[in-house]
Amino acid sequence: MTNKELISKLQGLKQIKPRQDWVLLTKNQILGANKVAPKAASVGWLSRALKGIASLDSQRQLAYSFAAILLIFAGITGLAVNLLPTGTPVSVAVKNIVEKSTASLTPEANVKNKVADFTKKSQDLAAALKSAKGNSKTSIPVAINAVKDAAKSLTDAIVKDPASAKEVALQVKESATLLSVNGSADLKETSDLLYKTIDDQMIADLNKTTLTESQQQDLVKITDLYNQGKYSDVLEAILLINQSK
């Protein structure tokens, strides 16, 4: 074998690449946790927020912008209600608006809260498992139940607000990778239901979009996986298609 042939084979190892969803998640975890760097201190918080919004896709921009506007409006009107004397026509009207605007925030904010809770509980479970080596394992069933409850709660929230499925899919996939604990069949069942709920919405979204031939073939395979009940694999496949679009 010549050196040239050997180098060519060696360079074949460039096929080894990390999972794209892991790459994105890790980037968010590292850079997302440290958004305000000392070097950027001179830039106003507002422009940083706007830059953050500008980097999102248009659907998320609209969703987050709308949520931000409602939050600001709710805050201002909430202050007005507290400052005005009670019983005045204006304060009553403002109070009604505040109640309505608060109610309109509920579905999206609810899903976000549920995802955050689910992620936290999954991390707690992973930590409990890691610390269980040689120590008492009594905290693990408690952690498992907490994750199950969080998963059920999140599933219900997504059923009520199907459009949120796409936004939370990546986070759920990463958090739920930890859910397959040996001996916890009902936890797997709960996580499968969560996956399936997200899968249903995202497959419906994919069917509405224009896909390349390769993506269409992938969609057929995704459907097969779905019919086999491999909901976790389906979600990962869909995330890969979305990233390649």
Next chain:
Amino acid sequence: MDSSNEQFSRIYDQYIEKIYRFVYLKVDSQETAEDITSKVFLKGWEAYQKNDPPIQNIGAFLYQISRNMVVDYYKEKGRTKVVSAEFVAEMPEKGNGLYEKILLNSDVEAVKIAIKSVKQEYQDVLIWHYLGDMPTQQIAEILNKPTGTVSVMIHRGLKSLKNVMREQA
């Protein structure tokens, strides 16, 4: 002017595959490689923000961290890999199925196995130079050796790898 967040974001995009690949070839486990690689970039980000001392060559810096973390990993775990039964199902590795992205042909698989038998320092220079596209001068900075020495190491590394593959064939 870009914020350091944006700058490091570009650095991350540029090096994530290379660092992951370097670590993976050392530890031969996707889960472990992901764990170590994420720690490498976290540490890199902390140092980048702190900027004290200033980092002259971020790529070399990240590889140095990777190298040290792999050494620490083996020191902590020993050479025997222990897989907890509680993490068995639905591991990130997918041996079969639609999304097996690392479907190496037999030749490349042979190289992957062979390179692990080569001396550590030769492994590193071969991976950096041929897989990381790193020039010998940069490798010399990482290893704190003369450039000529690095060239010799690359040559010896290739020779060693060739011998191992010949024995395996």
